[in-house]
Amino acid sequence: MDILIEFIPNVVKYAHQFPKAILDTLLMLLYSGVISLVIGLIFGVIVVVTRKGGILENKVVFFILDKIINLFRSIPFIILIPMLFFLSRIIFNTTIGISGALVPLVVGTIPFMARQMESAMMEIDEGIVEAAISMGMSPMQIILHVYLRENVPGMIRGITITLIALIGQIAIVGAVGAGGLGDMAIRYGQRYMYDITYTVVILILIIISVIQSIGNKLVDKTTH
Amino acid sequence: MKIGGNANSLSSYRWMKVFFWKGWINMIRLEHVTKSFQTKDGEVHAVKDVSLEIKEGQIYGIIGFSGAGKSTLVRCINLLERPDDGKVIFDGKDLLELSAKELRAERQKMGMIFQHFNLLRAKTIYENIAMPLRMMKKDKKEIDKKVMELLELIDLVERKDSYPSQLSGGQKQRVAIARALASDPKVLLCDEATSALDPQTTQSILKLIKKVNKEMKITVVMITHEMLVVKEICDRVAVMENGRVVEKNDIVPIFIEPIEEITKNFINTTNNSNKINELIEEKHPLTQLNPNQQLVRLKYTSNNTKEAIISEISRTYNVDCSIIFGNVEVIKDSPLGTLVTVFTGDDENIRKALEFCKKEGVYVEVMKRGHID
Numbered sequence: 001m002d003i004l005i006e007f008i009p010n011v012v013k014y015a016h017q018f019p020k021a022i023l024d025t026l027l028m029l030l031y032s033g034v035i036s037l038v039i040g041l042i043f044g045v046i047v048v049v050t051r052k053g054g055i056l057e058n059k060v061v062f063f064i065l066d067k068i069i070n071l072f073r074s075i076p077f078i079i080l081i082p083m084l085f086f087l088s089r090i091i092f093n094t095t096i097g098i099s100g101a102l103v104p105l106v107v108g109t110i111p112f113m114a115r116q117m118e119s120a121m122m123e124i125d126e127g128i129v130e131a132a133i134s135m136g137m138s139p140m141q142i143i144l145h146v147y148l149r150e151n152v153p154g155m156i157r158g159i160t161i162t163l164i165a166l167i168g169q170i171a172i173v174g175a176v177g178a179g180g181l182g183d184m185a186i187r188y189g190q191r192y193m194y195d196i197t198y199t200v201v202i203l204i205l206i207i208i209s210v211i212q213s214i215g216n217k218l219v220d221k222t223t224h
Numbered sequence: 225m226k227i228g229g230n231a232n233s234l235s236s237y238r239w240m241k242v243f244f245w246k247g248w249i250n251m252i253r254l255e256h257v258t259k260s261f262q263t264k265d266g267e268v269h270a271v272k273d274v275s276l277e278i279k280e281g282q283i284y285g286i287i288g289f290s291g292a293g294k295s296t297l298v299r300c301i302n303l304l305e306r307p308d309d310g311k312v313i314f315d316g317k318d319l320l321e322l323s324a325k326e327l328r329a330e331r332q333k334m335g336m337i338f339q340h341f342n343l344l345r346a347k348t349i350y351e352n353i354a355m356p357l358r359m360m361k362k363d364k365k366e367i368d369k370k371v372m373e374l375l376e377l378i379d380l381v382e383r384k385d386s387y388p389s390q391l392s393g394g395q396k397q398r399v400a401i402a403r404a405l406a407s408d409p410k411v412l413l414c415d416e417a418t419s420a421l422d423p424q425t426t427q428s429i430l431k432l433i434k435k436v437n438k439e440m441k442i443t444v445v446m447i448t449h450e451m452l453v454v455k456e457i458c459d460r461v462a463v464m465e466n467g468r469v470v471e472k473n474d475i476v477p478i479f480i481e482p483i484e485e486i487t488k489n490f491i492n493t494t495n496n497s498n499k500i501n502e503l504i505e506e507k508h509p510l511t512q513l514n515p516n517q518q519l520v521r522l523k524y525t526s527n528n529t530k531e532a533i534i535s536e537i538s539r540t541y542n543v544d545c546s547i548i549f550g551n552v553e554v555i556k557d558s559p560l561g562t563l564v565t566v567f568t569g570d571d572e573n574i575r576k577a578l579e580f581c582k583k584e585g586v587y588v589e590v591m592k593r594g595h596i597d
Contacts, residue, residue, distance in 0.1 A: 131342035131400075134302055135356045135407070136331035145355070149346050224346060224387035 010193035017184060022203065025180040028098055028170045029207075032105035033163055039106070040113025040162075043069065045143055047114065048121045055129065055139045073111040077169050080108050081176055101170070101178030109166050116158030124150045152222040160215030164208050171204070250313070251411060251443040252278040257300050257310035259293075270296040271307070272467040278460075280410075283437050283444040283556075285454040285475075287490055288464030297464065298415050298447045302334045303327060315410060332360060335404025335442075339416035341396040343388040349399050350375070350384040356407040374402040378432065394425035401432060411443045412436065418453055430456050451490040455479070455555050463487045475556050480523045480587045500549055500564050504592055510548055513566065513594030518574055522563045523587040533584055534565075541577040543569035564591070 005012050043065060049055050050062040075083070081104045085095045092099035128150060132142045171182025185200035259271040270293045278284045288294045299305040300312060303319055312319045314330060322330065343352050353374050357367045375381045378398035388396055397417060404412055414433065418426040434457050437444050446458060454461050454475070462472040463486060471484045482488045492498045504511045504519070513519060524533075534545050549564035567574045581588050 125340075125342065127338055127340055127342040128344060130304055131336065131338065133304060134331060134334070134336040134413075135359060135403075136328040137359050138325075138328060141359055145359075146344070150344060152346060222346075224389055 008195040008199065010188060010196050011199050014184075014188070014193075014196060018199075018203075021179065021181045021184045021200075024098060024178070025167075025170055025174075025182070025204075025207070028101055028105060028173070028178065028180060029163065029166060031098070032102055032109055032170075033166060035102075035106045036109035036113045036162070036166075037159060040110045041117050041148075043110065043114035044117030044121060045147060047118050048147060049139065049143065055133065055142055069111040069114050072107060073115070077104070077108045077172060080104050081173060096177035098178060101173040105166065105169055105173060108169055109162060112165060113158070113162045116162055117155060120151045120154035120158050121147045123154050153219045156215055156218045156222065160212060163211050163215075167204060167208060167211075249280045250277045251280040251282070251315060252276070252301055252445070253311075253313040254297075254300070255311040255313070257297070257307045257312065259296055259300055259305055259307050269467050271300065273310075274464075274467075274469050275310075276462055276469065276472070278443060278445060280443055281437070281441055282459045283434070283446060283457050285446045285448060285458035285461040286464060286469075287448055287451060287454055287461055289449055292464040293467040294447045294449075294464045295415055298413050298445060301411075301413060301445065302331050302336060332356065332407045333409050334411045334413060335401075335407065335409040336413040336415065337397065337400045337404050337417045339419045341388070341393075341400045341420075343396055343399055343403070345388055348385050348387055349380060349391070352388065352399055353402045353406055355403060360407060370406060371402075374405060377405075377436075378402045392425075393421050394428060397421065397425075397429050398432065401429075401436065405436065405440070405442070409442065411445065414444065414446045414448075416447055416449070419449065426450075426453070427456075433457060451494045454490075455494050455553070458556060463490065476525055476558060476560060479553075479555050479560055480525070495551055495553055495562075500591070511592060513592060514568070515594045516568055516570060517594040518567045518590055519592040520565050520567050520578070521589040521591055522561075522565060522581060523589075524561050524563075524585070526559050533581060533586060537567075537577045537580065541569065541573045541580065543567050543573050543577045 011018075047062065047065055047069070050058040050065070052059075052062075054062075072080075084104045084107055087107075088095045088100050088103040091103060094100045124147065129142060129146055132146045137145070170178075170180055171185070174180040174182030174184075175186045177183075181200045181203055185197045188196035254274055254276045257271055257274045258269070260267050260269045262268075272293075274293075274297060276284075276286075286294045286297060296305055300307045301314070303312065307320070315333065317330060319327060319330060344355065347355070350371055353371045354367050357370060362370075371384075372381070375384055378401060380395060380398060380402075383391065383395070388399065391399065400417075401412075412433070417433070418429050421429060430453060433444060433446075436442050437457075444457075446453065448454060458475050460472065460474050461478055462469045463484060464470070465484075465486050471478070471482070471487050478487065479491060482491050488498075500511070500521070511519060537543050537545060545565045545567055547563055547565050549562075551562045552559050553562075554560075567577065569577070578588050578590070
């Protein structure tokens with residue numbers, strides 16, 4: 001104990017704040033991850049099927065969605081946060097805390113997730129889609145049984161990458177009032193309590209490693 | 225016999241089905257089908273004004289070099305590619321006039337297999353074969369019965385829980401065939417189905433297709449660039465070059481008397497009887513003729529081999545025949561013989577002898593006459 005106090009005095013002193021910070025970070029990861037997965041997947045599918053030569057080719061829909069995704073991907077996340085304060089107020093009636101962070105996190109992650117899902121689905125051999133069409137499958141059946149099933153390992157890889165990127169963004173929203181590990185690292189770091197900052201970095205590293213190894217396991221499991 | 229797409233002619237079509245022998249009915253009819261693609265280098269006319277009639281129960285080969293438009297053509301049959309112009313009539317219906325939903329119903333009556341198999345990687349063999357049935361919302365028992373039947377047909381029952389990646393190319397193609405047959409189609413479209421397989425596996429796949437054609441009465445359209453495949457199983461063949469069908473005929477006649485240069489080239493890939501042309505050009509001693517000799521190529525089928533034609537010639541016309549090259553090949557179960565012979569005798573007798581051969585149904589081609597030097 002004495003050794004701990006000597007080397008990481010502030011961590012010991014503020015230890016009681018860590019569980020909540022970790023929980024907040026994980027909750028933000030869970031909520032924004034799930035929401036952006038669902039919406040990102042839908043956007044990804046729409047982009048894949050409406051592109052030129054797709055099973056539901058539609059120039060207008062493709063053009064609009066493709067440009068929206070590019071637009072939101074090109075806005076730096078730190079700028080996206082204040083841009084979306086108004087939306088957070090409308091939906092959650094606050095701009096701070098977990099709920100306040102959710103809107104920018106989701107809006108910032110959806111385009112990234114959509115592109116990851118799109119590229120996973122584009123990896124599917126066109127011949128398989130052709131075979132599905134020749135079987136008389138409807139576009140909806142092709143989406144459900146081919147596009148969403150044939151490259152699950154690729155999708156999991158995309159989700160893993162997106163979630164890891166999301167951790168970085170959760171740290172950023174932490175600094176503007178959402179709480180969580182990022183908030184702790186920055187707040188105490190600015191007060192020269194670097195041991196807390198380093199501990200947070202290690203904790204984030206652990207979270208990322210866990211996500212990565214779960215991702216790898218699932219990829220192995222779904223690869224035939 | 226015209227089969228239109230509208231309601232009136234449809235009923236007459238059903239009547240015809242009652243009255244006519246099965247082989248008369250057109251299963252697929254393409255009328256002036258044209259398809260072009262927009263590419264960076266401008267417009268590519270993949271299929272130009274192709275008209276074909278594929279009869280019920282036939283195995284119809286479409287042969288051509290790569291880029292001839294044959295794959296595009298077969299994709300026009302189930303509208304994987306929509307023709308720019310022309311008509312695609314399948315089983316009495318004009319496919320181009322159907323709604324998306326009606327078209328899907330027609331597609332279920334056409335199985336298709338591909339060069340690279342295109343099996344669902346994430347699904348087991350069993351699930352792959354069950355797929356078309358699941359999409360048709362058949363009940364589980366019915367699906368299971370059908371899939372097991374098909375697994376038996378392709379002889380892969382014990383591999384039913386394997387994934388496609390665990391199978392060899394030939395096995396994958398067998399699964400693809402089973403999947404294509406699951407919806408009880410009337411037609412099987414094969415797009416270069418054997419091109420990715422080794423010769424032995426090709427033979428076994430062709431055998432399976434032949435069996436499917438014979439036992440399940442399924443019309444087959446075979447796209448290929450290998451004349452051996454055509455020779456093995458096709459009843460009729462269309463030769464494609466630069467997007468056009470340049471020659472079409474039943475299989476035996478086309479082997480006996482090919483007209484277009486490209487057809488001759490394809491046929492030459494399956495045997496070496498045309499080596500003789502090279503020998504003539506090289507002035508090989510074998511082809512050196514005396515003034516009273518002619519070098520003649522005879523082609524005959526099983527129908528006219530019962531008569532002892534050669535002995536008949538010698539006896540009646542006083543013409544000696546010496547065979548310098550002989551070859552018998554089996555084309556879709558019927559033998560086709562080729563003999564390159566030297567006829568020795570006086571001109572008039574040889575002429576009469578050749579007349580006689582032609583009358584007996586033997587294809588005759590004088591390749592070289594002897595000259596007085």
